[in-house]
Amino acid sequence: MSDFVMTIAGEAVPTEETFGVRNPATGEVFAEAPECTRQQLDAAFDAAAKAARDWKADEAARRASLLRAADVLMASTADLAPVLTAEQGKPLSDAGVEVFASAIWCQYFANLDMPVQIIQDDDTAHVELARRPLGVVAAITPWNFPLTLAFWKIAPALLAGNTLVLKPSPYTPLTTLKVGELLKDVFPPGVVNIVSGGDDLGAWMTTHPVPRKISFTGSVETGKKVALSAAPDLKRVTLELGGNDPAIVLDDADPAAVATAIFAGAFNNNGQVCSAIKRVYVPEALYDDVVEGLAAHARAIKVGEGTDEGVKLGPINNEPQYERVKELVADALSHGATAVTGGHAMDRPGYFFEPTILTGLSDGTRIVDEEQFGPALPVVPYRDLGDAIDRANATHFGLSGSVWGADTDRAAEVAAQLECGTAWVNTHLALSPQQPFGGFKWSGIGVENGPWGLAEFSEFQVVHRSKAADGLNVNTAMLLS
């Protein structure tokens, strides 16, 4: 038995089977999470389907519930943040920010307008364009921001009038399960169901006949599997997938200032952010100064257990990811790269890796071409700006990118040439609930956030009221003549 329970049909649901959740700061299992059975998943989807009819009928109640959810989250920060730090590894203050951001997302969507557009209103017809909910949503989240990314789905899906079954990553199920319990009485039974289990549970969800929509955040590899399993049933999908964000420094940039901001954009959440800076292109003339600025930050930053005072970077979240970062850095070093700082796993329990700045490498090296998703940053020199832009775009990824320079108009012109969903100028990771976020190419399909993200949890419906006595409006009559 586990201290953590699933939430299905408004009930706290334990399971016979459980799986261990590790604290990445120690590598030890510290809690057990419920292993959802197929029958329990059926019950969750059944509850969501039953709850959908009443839920979609009362927009005011939906908005009020989302605001209450925000209050509950804010009031529970002191309880939730330590659980998040224990399972994810991030510093306690960052865990608190994640809970806060989840509440902000609820508030934003609770207040977001859902206007019906009038397309035509004349003597022949009154035509409206409305959005209708899809029904039940299957939501699947990764381990880097388990809570915030859950609310990127929960808040808009619910406002649009859907109900939902959500599954967190098996590496970080606990905070989400706790939130399911906390919100049990905020939403009517069956509106929000939280289940937990391994990757198989995700696959069962995407092939289940009840959900009409899959909202998935995770890796490209799994995203492709999700797309395949959605196809036979033509389920709607939103896929928020991996990235390999380039930062291009222009020749008029201030190296020290840029190094500070780029370090923050690359090492936030210990590099485990889909849209973190994952490779930096720097003009040869500024190269040494930018590298030294980045290295100074990497040397100074405090790495440790998320509960320790002053810690800014925690461990990598899980063993496979830790092994992957070690492998990519070792591969770079074996191909002639230099670790100006770091380069190795830390000699202590848990999945700690030294903040690493890599030089002496270029495109064609795995850590430049692939998503490292950890605390290691390759810095690549360039001579010709057009060539740097081409190299930045020469990838299957297209999540986001940034351009850095004193002449912001010129930087914006370069940013516009990046093939990605968000192109920042002199900043990175500037995300907000009103800004649509999504990827070009393999980084995803569709967007989350803002009215555009809300729209993805609905279908268009045209409501056409004819004013013609014979039921034929002018356009139809023309077609028939």
Ligand code: NAD
């Ligand atoms: P992952 O793809 O391994 O797992 C994500 C989720 O999918 C987990 O809940 C997992 O259990 C589930 N899953 C695994 N196999 C499945 C299957 N066959 N069918 C359905 N669900 C399945 O990703 P991860 O390692 O948890 O997360 C890291 C990745 O997520 C990185 O690539 C990162 O860039 C990406 N990410 C993207 C965004 C974004 O918004 N674009 C945000 C955060 C993370």
